[in-house]
Amino acid sequence: MSKIKTQARRHKIGRLRERDGNDCHYCGELLTKQNVTLDHIRPSSKQGNHGDENLVLACADCNNIRGDMPYEDF
Numbered sequence: 001m002s003k004i005k006t007q008a009r010r011h012k013i014g015r016l017r018e019r020d021g022n023d024c025h026y027c028g029e030l031l032t033k034q035n036v037t038l039d040h041i042r043p044s045s046k047q048g049n050h051g052d053e054n055l056v057l058a059c060a061d062c063n064n065i066r067g068d069m070p071y072e073d074f
Contacts, residue, residue: 037059039066
């Protein structure tokens with residue numbers, strides 16, 4: 001990942017932490033630098049955008065399990 005993309009990702013994670021806190025949106029696990037991921041409420045594979053309103057912070061395990069499953073079904 002390029003340095004610019006890495007910085008933009010960190011900035012976005014910081015904004016979402018301020019909005020939602022520092023726990024996984026799904027399981028409540030404390031998010032760390034090693035396990036934090038950006039999860040799309042409406043998956044990008046289903047035309048979801050990358051805006052903050054369509055993103056939540058999730059641990060890597062929950063994000064991987066959910067995949068592109070509809071938000072309501074997870």
